[in-house]
Amino acid sequence: MSAVLHLAAVSRVHGEGATEVHALRDVTFRAHPGELVAVMGPSGSGKSTLLTLAGGLDAPTTGSVWIEGTDLASLDQAGRARMRRTSVGYVFQDFNLIPALTAAENVALPRELDGEKGKVARRLALTALEEVGIAHLADRFPDEMSGGQQQRVAIARAIVGDRRLILADEPTGALDTDTGEEILQLLRARCDAGAAGVMVTHEARHAAWADRVVFLRDGVVVDETGADEPEALLAGEAGR
């Protein structure tokens, strides 16, 4: 099984000269099918930068980003947008739902943008909403839902149409502990079903749901738990 996501020696520099900020320095990172990886680190350590590069929302200064064997740099703007809609699900901390659309419409939107017929897109959306346990809220608008419910809609939107890579930036940030755990259960279930997941979190107890925890400091991966296991298993080597 090859990695769904592969960041190869990626650096991201903002600005130039005196105002230069090295948000990420030479980071190599993989996420495999069935694997949930947590990214932890202090504010400003480069967690969101890593995620936006992984999702093709931003491009690295040096190095390359591969999703399911495709180098994002080899795609044009439209190709990257298509990749984002079909292969990558992105969950934002502030949900990022469109207020004028119902839950089902929010979830169906990426599929419709991808040319799916309205009816098919809605059916897929309802399936995704059912998976996150809120099929009964399909016709509500975001401001008629609690924070936890909105975050479920955001997750449904990220998984609709069976996307292989789920990226989540502080998906539990605005939620209380129990609701946060429910969101993690959803992400975990999705990864157990074969997707690769990368989740940024400040909470150790939430990171503990991951198979692997990566620690970032000043744009560098300084440590990780459970490192090398997928490769070691793959190559049939004995663990270190």
Added chain:
Amino acid sequence: MGAGMSIRQAMLAILERGPMYGYQLRAEFEQRTGETWPLNIGQVYTTLTRLERDGLVEVVGHGGADEGDRAADQAGSDRQHVSYRATEAGRSEVSAWFATPVPRTQPARDELAIKLAIAVTLPGVDVGTIIQRQRSATMASLQDYTRLKRTGRAATPEEPADLAWSLVLDSLVFDAEAEVRWLDHCEARLRRAALEPGRGAVRHESPAVTTAEEPVR
């Protein structure tokens, strides 16, 4: 640490339910605590012998039962045919145990806090690396506890012992989480101190006592 004491009290409390052999007692204890604090059978019998000496338990019968035979096969000692029960004094000790909060006045000896305190004051010790290694190790334990919590009998408690174990796991989760937070806090403070020499900074030339502005725990 008070672990020896609490195991003695816990065994006594379980014996309140009725007479038991040492092996039964150990199994009952571990069922409730999920083998988090494994007891060896020698420890169980030593504790029972002391409880008997103190008049808190008494011997009820010798031999016969299946458990006793198995115990005898495994350990080959006479006392393992014996089953024990709590005495009246034992019962009031259990009531007193439940009625009294566990004291917190004497902080539990915490090897990590001691290690960091010493490391910070000694020249040439890479405290940052100690913190990072510990954080990864503690995080890995937290991952293990979380895995246990979401699978197996703690995930869907069906009987009181499952719920008990699930609560023990929660306690381990809270502890590990607090430790990670404390490590993050130490790291941030050490970084700040390194940026502002003079304000309780870690100067390796002079391993002077650092002035803590707030209690560390």
